[in-house]
Structure formats: structure tokens, C-alpha cells
Amino acid sequence: MSNHTATTITVDRPDSSSKVGLAVGIIVAFLIIGSIFIYFIWFKRRKRSSESKIPRPLPAVKLPTTTAIHKPVLKVDTTPKLAPSKAPTPPVDIRLPPISSYSPAPRVLFHKPPSSIRYPCRLTISDEYVKSLTQLRPYLNTRYKGGYCYCTKHYPNDRSDTDLKAGSTYAVPRGWTAYLINVDPVFAKVKNIWAEWYTCYYGTTVNKLQMILRNRFIPFHGDMLLGGELFTTHLDDKEHCHTSPSIKYASDQYFSPRTIFTTSDNHVYYIQVVLQCKQAPDSVIPGYKYINNDVIPNNHVEWKSAARSSVLPHKLLIRVLERDTEKY
Ligand SMILES: [Zn+2]
DSSP states (O other), rough: OOHHHHHHHHHHHHHHHHHHHHHHHHHHHHHHHHHHHHHHHHHHHHHHHHHHHHOOGGGGGGGHHHHHHHHHHHHHHHHHHHHHHHHSOGGGGGHHHHHHHEEHHHHHHOOOOOOOOOOEEEEEEHHHHHHHHHHEEEGBBBTTOOOOOOSSTSTTTTTTOOOOOTTTTOOOTTTTTEBOOOOOOHHHHHTTTHHEEEEEEEEEEEEHHHHEEEEESSSOOTTGGGGOOBOOOOOOSSEEEBSSSSHHHHHHHHSSSEEEEEESSSSSEEEEEEEEEEEEEOEEEEEOOTTTOOSOGGGGTTTEEETTOOEEEEEEEEEEEETEEEEE
């Protein structure tokens, strides 16, 4: 009997404990498989998102990824910038009111009957004077020995008092002699100055000529030039460069004071200098000035510019006057 009970006990125990062990094992295995599955899904998602977004800064992959990012950024940057600049009013317009508002008057307005004033030929005197300005020699065009004379003999009175360049009229410098100034051909070509820039005059003094020609453009008051020279003007307006399509206006003694020149045969003359210039059309700020009996209308006489490098001298004009007469 005791034997029988002993056997039933030994059979019962291992059976129940193995069931529990099996259940625990299944649960543990399920948990392990589940966590592996969840980790696998998480890893997949992370990989996919890392492909679509900017990758984290990984030192080894940095170079290829930055170039990959750089390209799309450039594409995005340029297209929207170009697109709006075409459609709305360009901001450049703000800078241009003087250009668009100023349109030089047509040539027909400037026709006048031939003048009765006679301008004596002073070509030999002005040639001698220019030769005496040895410091200017490098800046003048040496292919032409003498000047272009606008006396009555060389430019008769029945010829036009005005000329037209780039759609802008300017006065022919009657009574003056012109000498060509060397102009930087590259700048002239790039800016197309002979076809597009207006012709104007800039009255000045002999002692400023070298400074101006060395600077290529008409400097502004207060400009520190090459060689440490400070450019100054005696004009009240220090903010602008004053020019004019009228030789009569530019040669006013306010702009172009007279100096004395004694020739080799001891004749004493008054000398005036004016620079004939090319001026960027968009730099012209027009103004009104009353000048009696000028070939340029009063509302086109006074020009000024606030832009540097906008007025380029290309001819040196000399006027020789008898010392004791005030003919002009
Ligand atoms: Zn002459």
C-alpha cells in the first residue's frame, strides 16, 4: 500500500511542474520574438526616415551627404529669386528717376540762323600753350599733332551750332581748340560710351588738369587721388559734379577762371580750359539755368551727377582770349 502511494506521488509532481515550465518558456520566447519584431520594425522605419531626411552628422559620410544636400539647396535658391524679379517692378527703377525723367531735347530745337560773330583763329597760340603743359603729354593723343580749331575760318558760321551724339544735343565749341585725350579703350568698349553716353563740358582750371586726367574720370570734392592729392572744388555744391551740354555755361568764369599765358614772342593772352566729356545718361540730373542767347535751351543747360566714374573727359578744350577784351 505504502508502495502504491509512493508511486502516485512520484508520477504527479513532475507532470505539473513541466506544464508551468512550458508555459513560462512559451511566454519568454513570445516576449523575445515580439521584442525582436518590434526592434526590427523600429529599425526599418528609422532607416527609411534617415534616407528621406538630412542625415545626422556622421563623420565618415559627411562629404557625400553635404554635396548631396548642397545641390537641391542651390536649385531651390535660384529659381524663386529669378522668378519674382521678372514679374514685379524691378527695384533698380528706384535709382533711375533722373535717367527716365530726362530726355534730351531733339536736335531740331537747336537750329539757329548763322551767327555773325567772328572767332579769330588762335590755333598756333593754343598749340604752343598745350605744348607748354608738358605734364599732360602722356594723357593726350599724340597721333594728332595740333588741335581741332573751331574758329570761323576752320568751322564756318554756316555750319551747325550744335551736334548730336547718343540722342543728346550739345553745343559746338565755337572759338575753342580741341585736343584729344587718351581714353581707356576697354572701358569705352565695355560701356559703349561713343554710342550711348552723352557729350558735355566740364569747366575747370589748368592746375587741376593733371589730377583729373590721371584719375581718368572727373573726381568729386574730397576725393583722395593717386599720389595723396586731395581733390577740391571751389563751387558751393560739393556733392555733385557739374557739367553742361552748353559750352557757354561750362566756360563761365565761375567754373573756368581765366589764367595768363605769355607766348614765345611775348604776347600775353587769357587762357581758359574746359574738358569735353562723355557722361553716363543715367547719371544726368538736369536743372534749369537762364543763359542769354545760348544754342542750348535753358531747361537743358545745367547738368549734374552724383555718381562717381560717370563723367569721362575725352577732349581738352582751350580758349585763347585777347587780354584787354571781354568779347565772350
Ligand atoms: Zn582756326
